[in-house]
Amino acid sequence: MAVAVRTERIFDAAAELFVRYGVAKTTVDEIARAAGISKGAVYLEFRSKDALIEALVRQEMRVYVAAVLARVEADPDGGRLSRIYQHSARELLARPFLRALYTRDADVLGAYVRRGVPRQEATRSLLNNAFVQRLREANLIRPDIDAEVLSQVMGVVSLGLVTAGPSLGGTALAGVLDLVARMLATTVEPPAGQGDVEAGRKAFAELCAGIDAELAR
Amino acid sequence: MAVAVRTERIFDAAAELFVRYGVAKTTVDEIARAAGISKGAVYLEFRSKDALIEALVRQEMRVYVAAVLARVEADPDGGRLSRIYQHSARELLARPFLRALYTRDADVLGAYVRRGVPRQEATRSLLNNAFVQRLREANLIRPDIDAEVLSQVMGVVSLGLVTAGPSLGGTALAGVLDLVARMLATTVEPPAGQGDVEAGRKAFAELCAGIDAELAR
DNA sequence: TTCTGACCCGATCAACCAAATTGGTCAGAG
DNA sequence: CTCTGACCAATTTGGTTGATCGGGTCAGAA
Missing domain, CATH: 1.10.10.60 (Homeodomain-like)
Structure with missing residues (x-):
């Protein structure tokens, strides 16, 4: 084979x-x-079971990042933050192993969760401070929004979504995600039509490329 | 004594x-x-240790609800959803035992978490569907917002806040909560000045009274 | 050369018991 | 009367031993 x-x-x-x-x-x-x-x-x-787990984590993240990027590329409005957030959340919710990693689910990860889950930052803060900064430079985020705080808010909401996921139905989750995206769009993004969506898409593509390179290392 | x-x-x-x-x-x-x-x-x-725990849960919830209500009453804009949410979240974050209950923290609750944590719904969905409906009737929520979904979003975000709490600093948490409240205000509430704030405050007071009565039962 | 599965041995588990702990009681102190 | 703390029964804990399991290896099958 x-x-x-x-x-x-x-x-x-x-x-x-x-x-x-x-x-x-x-x-x-x-x-x-x-x-x-x-x-x-x-x-x-x-080399070992641990090495397999580590490789699996990297692989899952790479597939995840690639899937999100594909959705962003296919979306006419893909460069906007609310769209990027929605695409990443949807893909995250669709990947049980990554969800477990994200919430450090002890039932799934067992002792592995204690020996520092490697490189989880890549997932935890995919839409990190630096990326949000770039979106702002492309005029895709209102200038009065703090990049760091916004990045944290998205992380917190994702954590809530992933944690609450099982107890909410799949359809309820979709509705919740829609409203969150809408909230992002109306308060964090500039009025419709403004901003360079292509620049946003490009920035996200580069972010993904960077993460992928690090994961492939 | x-x-x-x-x-x-x-x-x-x-x-x-x-x-x-x-x-x-x-x-x-x-x-x-x-x-x-x-x-x-x-x-x-x-009667027993379990009875003590159950009574403690009720007591903590009653104190919590009373504290939130006090903040809402003292706030000139207290009737608006974004303010109510902010006040409830702040008080929740300040109560470690309730936080543990909210996240069903196994380290804190131990086996107690498995024997159905009683009445946790009162916390989980303090700002429930019915209450959001009443706010909408007071013109404090845009008519195109689904009450059920909004209620779920607030629950999910609270869960994220409480779960992420320890790993974010207290000041970071405050910033995150501010932005969340702002997002609620700009996309879920009608334009500033509209809506009957006093009706919102009254609705919340009645909600609290109802919950308290149930907890005192 | 690629891949299998029997094999090795350290780690884990089940079973067991004695000692310690703890939820709950109650006679009696204050 | 209120409240204490010694007391009891039952569960839990700590320690031991022998059996099992499972990560990792490698001689040899395919």
């Missing part, structure tokens, strides 16, 4: 089992069987 | 110890000693 597809199968199997049973209760052998290979084959690619 | 002040001491001691060591690790004797009385005296007032 080609290495690339085998790796992908391992990642898929591991992500599903981790979400279902937690990292601690999932054995390498179970992952291997779910991926249709033997345990030994897993160790041909990963 | 007068029963009332003794009860209050027990509540204070219990709340502090529960937050510090968790419900499971806090013994009734420790609570009694911290309250300056003997264990037996605790059992003069509460």
